[in-house]
Amino acid sequence: MGVVEVEVEGIGGASLPDCVLAGLIGNSIQASRTPRMHMDEGTALGFPYEYRLIDxxxxxxxxxxARILADLEDAGYRGVNVTVPYKRDILTHLDALSDDAHAVGAVNTVLFTKDGRIGHNTDYWGFAESLRRGLPDVARDKVLLMGAGGAGHAVAHALVDSGVGTLLVCDTNRELATSLVSELNERAGAGRAELVEDVAEAAKAADGIVNATPVGMLKMPGMPIDGALVEPRHWVADIVYFPLETKLLAHARGKGCAVLSGAGMALFQAVRAFELFTGVTPDADRMKAVFDSFD
Structure with a gap:
């Protein structure tokens, strides 16, 4: 299925695509809300949009x-979103990276273009926008980040760029955490990130706690941190959105913490990806209504 541009005016003066074919590459993704967000918005804007899951x-x-990417490109896909566990594996199969993907070192959106495969990271903007809207006035002197994988990289850079003074990075994979700390300090300045040696001490020093691990998903229940380390003074954010109320968020809410679910990041990364795939600016409120309709 090819993509043909027609001379119909879209939002912001862009022409509406005649048809768009896109998809999501990942593992265990059948519960994803992303296809409906994309396809319903395409319908609302007046063009056919097919979004498939590649599980x-x-x-x-x-x-x-590599073969799967080539097959999708040959089949006429405009591009694909990429989720766990391929956000870093995909890098070796791309021809170029956007500034955000280059800074983050992970890709969650790939565009197939005449100039090759271009990697983007809409998770970065998605988390930053969610934090800006959902927890605009929280203290950000020190923040504890749990998880330094593909999503963790995007969240880490978004946190530092959103005014976090020192990001305390923790991951069960020490090599990943060490690498992320080095990247952040090189890009943002010495001392902007520190490797966590003692989670209890890091939590005690932190204003906020962010979960960027898969722990808390239905297929991986639990909490990424000992609940006793969460205090009422903390704000707590989770990037997991299935379920929206993770065990970590329920525990933190019960202690009186300000909390931020993964809904905002899931929504706003999709908003940005939609624009990349179609060239048309979507209605974020309309896409949010679709996302919320799953509850």
Whole structure:
């Protein structure tokens, strides 16, 4: 299915696409809300939009991922979103990176263009926008980040760029955490990030706690941090959105903490990806209504 531009005016003066085919690459993604957000917005704007789920095994070989991307490109896909566990694996199969993807070191959106495959990271903007709207006035002197994977990289850079003084980075994979701390200090300045050696001490020093791990998802229940370390003075954010009320957020809410669910990041990364795939600015409130309709 190809994509053909027609001379119909869209939002902001852009022409509406005749048809768009896109998708999501990931593992265990059947519960994703993303397809309906994209397709319903395409319908609302007046053009056909098909968004497919490409659910792959977690242990997919590198060569298989390359073949899948080539097949999707040949099939006429405008691009694909990318989620766990391929946000960093995909990097070796791209021709260029946007500034945000280059800074973050992970990709969640790939555009197939005449100039090759271009990687973007809409998670970065999605989390930053969610934080700006949902917790605009919280203290940000020190923040504890749990998770330094693909999503963790995007969230980390968004936090630092949103005014966090020192980001305390923790991950069960020490190599990933160390690498992220080095990246942040190199880009934002020495001392902007620190490797967590003692989670209890880090939580005690932090104003906020952010979960950027999969822990809390239905397929991976639990909390990424000992609940006893969460205090009423903390604000707590989670990027998991299925379920919206993770065990961590329920626990934090019960202690009186200000909380931020993963809904905002999921919504705003989709808003930005929609614009990249179609060239048309979507209605964020309308896409939010679709997202909320799943509850």
């Amino acid at each position: 792959l095994p977690r242990d997919l070989e590198e060569a298989a991922l």
